[in-house]
Amino acid sequence: MIACWPVRNASRTLFCTAPWLLLATLLTGCDLDGYPEDLRYPPRTDVLVVDKPKVDAPREQGFERPGEFPKVILAGLPEKEKEQLTIDPANLKDDQRNVLEDELTKRFGTPAAPRADIGDAALVAQLKLDDDTLRRGSTVYRQQCLHCHGLSGDGRGATAPWVNPHPRDYRQGVFKFTSSSQDEGRRKPRKEDLLRTLREGIEGTSMPSFRLLPEDDLEALASYVIHLSMRGEIEFQVIRALVKGEESNVPETISAYLELIRGNWQGAQTSLIKPPTYPGDTLKTEEERDKYLRESIARGLGLFARAQAEGNLKSAGCLGCHSDFGRQSAYKYDAWGTIVKPADLTTGVYRGGRRPVDLYWRIHSGINGVTMPASSSSLTPEEVWDVVNFLQVLPYPKMREKYGIKLEQPPK
Amino acid sequence: MQKFWSILFGATMLAALLLFIVAPFVGWWLPKNVATFGGGIDGLYYLILAITGFFFVLTEAILVIALWRFAGQPGKKSVYQHGNHQLEVIWTVVPGVILLVLAIVQIKVWADVKFIKNMPKPDGTTQQMEVLAKQWEWRVRYPSSARMAEWASNPKAAEDFGRNPHLDDIYLPNEIHIWKGDADKDNKVLVHLKTGDVIHSFFLPNLRLKQDALPGKTIPVWFAVTEYNLEADPQSTEAEPRWKEKDIWELACAEFCGTRHSMMRGKLYVHKDKADFLKWLKHAEAEQDRHAPLASR
Numbered sequence A: 001m002i003a004c005w006p007v008r009n010a011s012r013t014l015f016c017t018a019p020w021l022l023l024a025t026l027l028t029g030c031d032l033d034g035y036p037e038d039l040r041y042p043p044r045t046d047v048l049v050v051d052k053p054k055v056d057a058p059r060e061q062g063f064e065r066p067g068e069f070p071k072v073i074l075a076g077l078p079e080k081e082k083e084q085l086t087i088d089p090a091n092l093k094d095d096q097r098n099v100l101e102d103e104l105t106k107r108f109g110t111p112a113a114p115r116a117d118i119g120d121a122a123l124v125a126q127l128k129l130d131d132d133t134l135r136r137g138s139t140v141y142r143q144q145c146l147h148c149h150g151l152s153g154d155g156r157g158a159t160a161p162w163v164n165p166h167p168r169d170y171r172q173g174v175f176k177f178t179s180s181s182q183d184e185g186r187r188k189p190r191k192e193d194l195l196r197t198l199r200e201g202i203e204g205t206s207m208p209s210f211r212l213l214p215e216d217d218l219e220a221l222a223s224y225v226i227h228l229s230m231r232g233e234i235e236f237q238v239i240r241a242l243v244k245g246e247e248s249n250v251p252e253t254i255s256a257y258l259e260l261i262r263g264n265w266q267g268a269q270t271s272l273i274k275p276p277t278y279p280g281d282t283l284k285t286e287e288e289r290d291k292y293l294r295e296s297i298a299r300g301l302g303l304f305a306r307a308q309a310e311g312n313l314k315s316a317g318c319l320g321c322h323s324d325f326g327r328q329s330a331y332k333y334d335a336w337g338t339i340v341k342p343a344d345l346t347t348g349v350y351r352g353g354r355r356p357v358d359l360y361w362r363i364h365s366g367i368n369g370v371t372m373p374a375s376s377s378s379l380t381p382e383e384v385w386d387v388v389n390f391l392q393v394l395p396y397p398k399m400r401e402k403y404g405i406k407l408e409q410p411p412k
Numbered sequence B: 001m002q003k004f005w006s007i008l009f010g011a012t013m014l015a016a017l018l019l020f021i022v023a024p025f026v027g028w029w030l031p032k033n034v035a036t037f038g039g040g041i042d043g044l045y046y047l048i049l050a051i052t053g054f055f056f057v058l059t060e061a062i063l064v065i066a067l068w069r070f071a072g073q074p075g076k077k078s079v080y081q082h083g084n085h086q087l088e089v090i091w092t093v094v095p096g097v098i099l100l101v102l103a104i105v106q107i108k109v110w111a112d113v114k115f116i117k118n119m120p121k122p123d124g125t126t127q128q129m130e131v132l133a134k135q136w137e138w139r140v141r142y143p144s145s146a147r148m149a150e151w152a153s154n155p156k157a158a159e160d161f162g163r164n165p166h167l168d169d170i171y172l173p174n175e176i177h178i179w180k181g182d183a184d185k186d187n188k189v190l191v192h193l194k195t196g197d198v199i200h201s202f203f204l205p206n207l208r209l210k211q212d213a214l215p216g217k218t219i220p221v222w223f224a225v226t227e228y229n230l231e232a233d234p235q236s237t238e239a240e241p242r243w244k245e246k247d248i249w250e251l252a253c254a255e256f257c258g259t260r261h262s263m264m265r266g267k268l269y270v271h272k273d274k275a276d277f278l279k280w281l282k283h284a285e286a287e288q289d290r291h292a293p294l295a296s297r
Helices: A009-028 A079-085 A094-108 A121-126 A131-144 A191-200 A215-244 A250-269 A286-305 A356-365 A381-393 A397-403 B004-026 B038-070 B085-105 B107-114 B145-153 B155-160 B274-288
Strands: B127-134 B137-142 B170-173 B175-179 B188-195 B200-204 B209-213 B219-224 B230-232 B243-245 B250-253 B265-271
Touching: A094 A215, A094 A250, A121 A250, A131 A215, A191 A215, A215 A250, A286 A381, A286 A397, A356 A381, A381 A397, B004 B038, B038 B085, B038 B107, B085 B107, B127 B175, B127 B200, B137 B175, B145 B155, B145 B274, B170 B175, B170 B274, B175 B274, B188 B200, B188 B209, B209 B219, B230 B265, B243 B265, B265 B274
Parallel strands: B127 B188, B175 B265
Antiparallel strands: B127 B137, B137 B170, B188 B219, B200 B209, B200 B250, B230 B243, B250 B265
16 A cells, blocks of 8 residues: 555554455445355244134234244144144154255255256246246345245245234245135135236235336246245145155155145136126116116125125125124134234225225135135125125225215124 | 645545536436426525535635645644634624525525425316325325316315225326326326325435325325426337336435335336326226226236
8 A cells, every 4th residue: 555654653554454444345245146056945944834723813812012923823822722733843854854855955946046846847937937037036036025035935034023914924835815716725826916916015014016126027036936935835745744644755745745736836827717797887877887886885785794694685704704894803813823814994905906806806715824715606706796896985985975884883 | 744644635625526526527416307396496405515515615625724734843832722702703603694595595495395385286187196105115096087087077076185085096006107297287296195104205306306204194295397208118009008218217215214215116207298197097997997807818
């Protein structure tokens, strides 16, 4: 350093090192290029919740305090029941655990070099699970999603304990808001559903909109989420089967579940629920449409509010959970063991999207992983539309007035 | 070599000054102003910059000269001074007068931008939207095209937009869509600003507009633009209209609001005219339509 020589003694040390320290600080900066090459997906250590409890969460339990997640899985449930519903991966034999980890790494790669060796090239192409897309996905995931959704998609990132609802844990293979018509239990989202969640965010939660990211990056993110979900679900199912003693050969078990999960994802992509034409649309005049809407809303209120069928009037049984239109909803457990609350339908905030078709899908096939059931077997499409129409009016005071709905007199 | 520090400080200050003079010519300056009131705000900014810049250069020059002049005089005794009453009066009164002048000069600009009585009324011609800030996004609510058509014939109906959402309102995150409009006719935009959680700040650098959003309050914000930045994409079709930006105009959060504060960004899209805006709005409506043609792709 030229500037150093006229300066003497103690100030020389400071003067000579300070610029270098500053330079070093500036150059370190942030590494935005993706995960380190030697990083592995951590093996699963947290308990598996294998079934939803059949009971409501005790009311005094409430939501946990900020920072307590994930210590509070199935909080408030008696120890004995908790034991029946959970499986601890610690009970896995050491050799089984090692084989499982090796096999998963072989098939799904590492965070820096993810791959989807799932033995179905057509599905890989359809869902864009090729190496390049996944690598791009993991880089963007690291920048945008990691801090909530965690390295392995476990929903236990650094921010996760502090937000409620908690970030989704993909490793169950369950996504709440889907538009595919598969049976519950094997229902997967269409890729378009994941993309929509990325673009619109989830209103009323901490999931923001990523609408401004380039289209390619969103596509890559959705691919990577599918990758994490497949990997996590196979790990989940194999640990469950091994600890329960249903299976003992790790590679065979992996193959069996891979085939199942692959099929479910594939099935979802082509099973969009297309709601039949909205009945009000075939009407010609404004008066007819208004009359239809008025009657439809009244029918919707009836379906929503009736505790049980009366004569030929059906009940959709909504009030059982959405007590007082959702303002007094009971606490429920979901498939992840956390405590959730059926939506307050008077607020106009819809997590799964607020378009009529979003509400139609929610009512038609329920919400995966929580206690909201499908109504497709009990309600006709027209009746589902009735409930949608009613729900769309419910949050707005002037609309309620117009259509004669009174919040002050909650239906019993 | 006793003059080293004065040379170092002098050179650094000179370099900073040069950099500062060069900056506007190489694009390191304020983003383009597209607001009708932006000129007034920039004028104030330049006035304050000129005053503070002048005194900054003056005091730094005195400092450097003093360093040069009195450096390296071994054995020389310091002179102790209790103070100089006259000097103190001067350096108190001069800034006091300057502050008073600034306080008076800025009144008109501030009143134009922030006084509610100067804001556009929510009537048939004012463009309206509600912006709900939340960690970490901007959720914008627009009136539907039917609702806007109603306002044209019945301006009173536009008054309750901020308080009364309708079921056909359009909700979109992170995108502020407006049209350029004609001066004194329909170019004014009224934003009903709310926050769902903590304090955020609604900041549009190109409009020189910044307003905090406070929990529990709906704060009116207004602006009018002088240019547009959206053009029809050549690949645009009737069924799937697309646009591209001539220029990127950012929306940002200017109040630290949590870990993802820096990612809380959006964009300001200004359409050429109302017809172009309605084309976009109708497309957004189709997305919410009961037939759901777009969702059933």
